[in-house]
Amino acid sequence: TPNMKLILIFGALFGASLCLETFVGHQVLRIKTRNEEEVKQLQLLESLEHLELDFWTSPSTCALPVDVRIPVNNVQAVKAFLESHGIEYSILIEDLQVLLDQEKQDMADSQQRERASSTFNYGTYHSLDAIYAELDHLVYEYSDIVSKFEIGRSYENRPLYVLKFSTGGRNRRAIWIDAGIHSREWVTQASAVWIAKEIASSYGQDPSIISLLNKMDIFLLTVTNPDGYVFTHTTNRMWRKTRSRNQGSLCIGVDPNRNWDAGFGGPGASNNPCSESYHGPRANSEVEVQSVVNFIENHGNIQAFITLHSYSQLLMYPYGYKCTQPADYVELDALGRAAASSIQSLYGTTFTVGSICNTIYAADGTTIDWAYDNGVKYSFTFELRDSGRYGFLLPSTQIIPTATETWPALLDIMVHVLEHPY
Amino acid sequence: PPSSFRLRRAAVLAAGLIRYRRGGPGRGPVLRDVRRGRGPDIDDAGHKYHLEFVLEDLNDKDSAVNCTAEVLYHLGNRNTPPDVQFTIEGELKSSDEADHRFYNQIKSLKEELVAENIPDSHGNVPPALVPIRLLAWAAAGYVIWQNSTEDTELHLAQIKRVKQVKRSDEYLEFDYVILLHDVVSQDVIPWRITVLWHPQHGVQVTR
Numbered sequence: 001t002p003n004m005k006l007i008l009i010f011g012a013l014f015g016a017s018l019c020l021e022t023f024v025g026h027q028v029l030r031i032k033t034r035n036e037e038e039v040k041q042l043q044l045l046e047s048l049e050h051l052e053l054d055f056w057t058s059p060s061t062c063a064l065p066v067d068v069r070i071p072v073n074n075v076q077a078v079k080a081f082l083e084s085h086g087i088e089y090s091i092l093i094e095d096l097q098v099l100l101d102q103e104k105q106d107m108a109d110s111q112q113r114e115r116a117s118s119t120f121n122y123g124t125y126h127s128l129d130a131i132y133a134e135l136d137h138l139v140y141e142y143s144d145i146v147s148k149f150e151i152g153r154s155y156e157n158r159p160l161y162v163l164k165f166s167t168g169g170r171n172r173r174a175i176w177i178d179a180g181i182h183s184r185e186w187v188t189q190a191s192a193v194w195i196a197k198e199i200a201s202s203y204g205q206d207p208s209i210i211s212l213l214n215k216m217d218i219f220l221l222t223v224t225n226p227d228g229y230v231f232t233h234t235t236n237r238m239w240r241k242t243r244s245r246n247q248g249s250l251c252i253g254v255d256p257n258r259n260w261d262a263g264f265g266g267p268g269a270s271n272n273p274c275s276e277s278y279h280g281p282r283a284n285s286e287v288e289v290q291s292v293v294n295f296i297e298n299h300g301n302i303q304a305f306i307t308l309h310s311y312s313q314l315l316m317y318p319y320g321y322k323c324t325q326p327a328d329y330v331e332l333d334a335l336g337r338a339a340a341s342s343i344q345s346l347y348g349t350t351f352t353v354g355s356i357c358n359t360i361y362a363a364d365g366t367t368i369d370w371a372y373d374n375g376v377k378y379s380f381t382f383e384l385r386d387s388g389r390y391g392f393l394l395p396s397t398q399i400i401p402t403a404t405e406t407w408p409a410l411l412d413i414m415v416h417v418l419e420h421p422y
Numbered sequence: 423p424p425s426s427f428r429l430r431r432a433a434v435l436a437a438g439l440i441r442y443r444r445g446g447p448g449r450g451p452v453l454r455d456v457r458r459g460r461g462p463d464i465d466d467a468g469h470k471y472h473l474e475f476v477l478e479d480l481n482d483k484d485s486a487v488n489c490t491a492e493v494l495y496h497l498g499n500r501n502t503p504p505d506v507q508f509t510i511e512g513e514l515k516s517s518d519e520a521d522h523r524f525y526n527q528i529k530s531l532k533e534e535l536v537a538e539n540i541p542d543s544h545g546n547v548p549p550a551l552v553p554i555r556l557l558a559w560a561a562a563g564y565v566i567w568q569n570s571t572e573d574t575e576l577h578l579a580q581i582k583r584v585k586q587v588k589r590s591d592e593y594l595e596f597d598y599v600i601l602l603h604d605v606v607s608q609d610v611i612p613w614r615i616t617v618l619w620h621p622q623h624g625v626q627v628t629r
Contacts, residue, residue: 058526064519125544186543237543238579238601238610255608276608312605350455352426360427361606388434388577389452389480391603395545 023096025072028056030065031082031089038087042066045081053078067092122194122403124396125186128158128230131193131223135161142200145213151221152291155244158226160291165199165218173301173421175414176376178221178292179308181256181367182240183228184392187384187402188308192222194403195410208411212418216303219295225256225288238392242286246273254280257307259289262369263321268362279365296371304378304417305371306410311391312360312383313351315340315409318372320356320363328377329355335416336380339409346405349385356381378417382406429459431575431606432471436491438566438576439506440477445560446625447553448520450480457488462572468497469572477510480556485515495572503568521621524553528586528594535586535596554584557625558598561617564627565602579603579610593618 033039042059045051054069070078082089093099120126120134139148145167150159166172179192199218203209212218223229227243241253251274258269261283265271269279284290296302317332326332333353340351356363360383368379385394385402394402437453445451454476461471471493479485487510494505528535540555541547547555562578570576579601587595595618602611618626 054530055526057523060522064522233543238603240608276610352430354426358426387453388605390541390545391577391579393541393543393545393580395541398545 023069023100025075026069026093026096027072027075027091028067028069028093028096029078029082029089030067030092031059031087032065033059033087038085041081041085041087045078051078069096120193122190122197123400125190125399126193127233128223128226131189132159132161134193135163135196135222138163138196138200142203145203146196146200151295152287154225154227154288155242155286156227156230158230160221160224160226160288162295163196163220163222165203165213165220167213169217171299171301172215172217173303173417174217174219174299175304175306175417176219176221176296176302176371177306177308177410178224178367180222180226180229181224181288181307182309183225183232184238184240185308185310185384186232186392187310187394187399189223189229190396190399191308191384191403191406192220194400195407196220196222198403198407208415212414216414216418218414219302221292224292227288228253240276241278242288244280244286246278247281249273251278254278254286256286256289257309257367258363258365259283259286260293260365260367260370262366262373263319263364266321266362266364268321268364277363283365292367293370296374296376302371302376303422304380304413305368305376306379306413307367307381308384308406309381310384310394311386311388313349313385313387314359314381314383315343315351315353316356316359316368316381316383318355318369318379320361320366321369323355323357323362325355326372332378332380335378335413338416339380339412342408342412343405346408347401349405351382377422378413380413382409426456427575428461428572429456429471429473431570431572432459432461432493433473433475433491434575434577435504435567435570436473436475436489436493436506436508437477438563438570440489440508440510440563441560442563442567442625442627444510444514445556445563446517446521446619446621447524447557448517449514450556450559451477451487451514452480454478454486461493462495468495470494477514479515480559481552482515487512487514495570504570506567518621520553525594525621531586534588536584537581538583540581540584554596555581557596557617557619558584558600560625561598561615561627562600562602562613564625565600565613565615573606575605576602577605582612587616593620593623595619 039059051074052071056067059066139146145165147164148161151162152160180189228239231239241255255277258277258279264283270277315336318326336353340353343351368381372379433453433456441451457474459473462469473491475489476486477489489510491508496502540551558581559578566576582599585597589595598615600613615627616629
């Protein structure tokens with residue numbers, strides 16, 4: 001079967017990468033023993049070290065076929081031995097090196113194709129520069145509804161780019177979505193770029209998006225913490241915080257999701273600069289946070305605030321800094337459940353719905369608590385895939401499924417906001 | 423009703439222990455869902471949770487089995503790992519073929535296996551290294567069990583480095599440096615472990 005071949009190839013590749021051998025003319029035979037006597041013959045063969053046989057499964061009393069790689073010089077001798085003892089075999093791989101060379105060529109070709117074409121691969125993780133280039137490309141391709149502007153610069157002076165999706169009007173009611181506030185949560189930045197493409201490309205066809213953008217604008221910050229994101233590429237894949245210097249400490253960075261002015265500095269955050277949930281010296285100390293705060297406050301008409309995180313598969317509403325229900329608890333909970341149900345209907349991915357405090361832990365100074373306390377009723381935090389199997393290192397093959405299943409949930413929320421102005 | 427995160431933490435812990443006891447290079451039982459639960463029941467011994475949850479194999483979505491567990495977090499002595507009693511309804515899928523294939527491949531290597539960053543930054547695991555990762559995952563289950571409290575939820579984030587140690591006896595031995603992620607504190611903690619394994623004798627963490 002193809003899968004079996006792949007396992008064998010990788011096994012050989014694996015072996016090759018360790019031993020730097022070539023496998024020209026090596027054959028892989030599959031031997032089916034029918035009785036104990038034949039097994040004994042195989043075990044005898046195995047013991048002949050000068051043949052340099054590489055048994056991928058060992059001849060034993062398990063009634064399993066035995067796969068063995070035979071160096072080119074010994075292929076004929078081994079076949080003669082098997083035939084003279086009436087032992088059945090088939091040729092699994094005629095020439096291992098040919099297969100390995102083909103594999104190498106295929107990989108090189110695929111890389112070449114990706115470099116040559118100008119299409120952005122949404123199913124893989126990209127550098128910050130590549131993401132920013134794609135944002136420009138989206139603005140160029142869908143210039144009638146997409147524009148890009150800067151809301152500020154990061155600690156290390158990288159631009160914070162927001163995409164605006166709009167069909168016009170002045171200061172319309174708007175939705176805010178941000179991703180990548182914690183830099184190691186790579187599926188969020190990747191999903192955000194996919195979502196940008198989805199909104200832009202389906203504007204002409206999807207009735208929900210058409211009616212949405214007729215009345216409302218969408219603002220999307222795809223990389224909220226670009227310094228951290230670059231750091232996860234260059235140095236430490238597990239970096240979470242910003243990259244700001246902390247006075248009096250060798251430890252770097254503040255948790256940007258503990259830095260907002262809502263229950264700031266409480267027990268649901270750390271006052272230790274070396275902690276992953278360090279809240280910072282004061283609320284909005286981080287320029288990345290202050291930039292978003294400034295934008296939201298100056299806009300004045302943001303009606304929904306959605307932050308994307310990973311991982312844990314949760315859909316949460318306020319509060320994190322206290323365990324009492326928000327005033328709009330009933331509506332937020334119902335909307336959250338409807339959105340989670342939309343996620344589940346695609347691939348069966350289950351999300352748990354609830355307030356931050358009841359669903360994950362007490363957390364002070366978070367984005368949605370601040371937004372909610374500042375008048376943005378529809379404030380939600382998503383924790384996307386998965387639930388711990390790969391965690392932050394979600395395989396890139398899951399990017400598009402994750403974005404695809406999250407999108408209807410976002411749409412549910414946005415349509416609800418559209419239909420319930422306040 | 424109990425906060426959902428308390429049940430989830432207990433279920434993650436129980437699944438970790440099950441992975442240590444029943445997992446290996448050919449089998450990776452993982453928590454799929456928490457069906458039901460109650461707790462904490464509080465008494466002098468500590469906090470006890472009763473759970474019903476579903477496990478499946480990492481590489482086989484059709485392999486779901488129901489499990490029940492009782493998890494007791496000791497309050498008095500912080501150094502005592504939680505007590506976990508579990509029952510698996512039915513059978514986990516057999517891993518004999520995969521175990522034997524892995525065992526023979528490793529035994530026949532001329533040089534000791536060395537590898538890094540599993541999965542890599544993009545979440546990829548080369549197929550040849552899948553059993554190495556599953557073995558680490560089973561061993562991490564032990565570390566997670568030994569170090570869990572009601573205020574932690576530990577997952578294996580990544581294998582930073584693995585180095586085989588050749589042995590003259592029948593066991594396979596690997597030195598791993600693993601990263602554990604605690605969802606509650608958000609800390610990523612490096613941990614060095616030595617793992618022994620044999621198809622018949624299962625996983626042992628000796629350090």
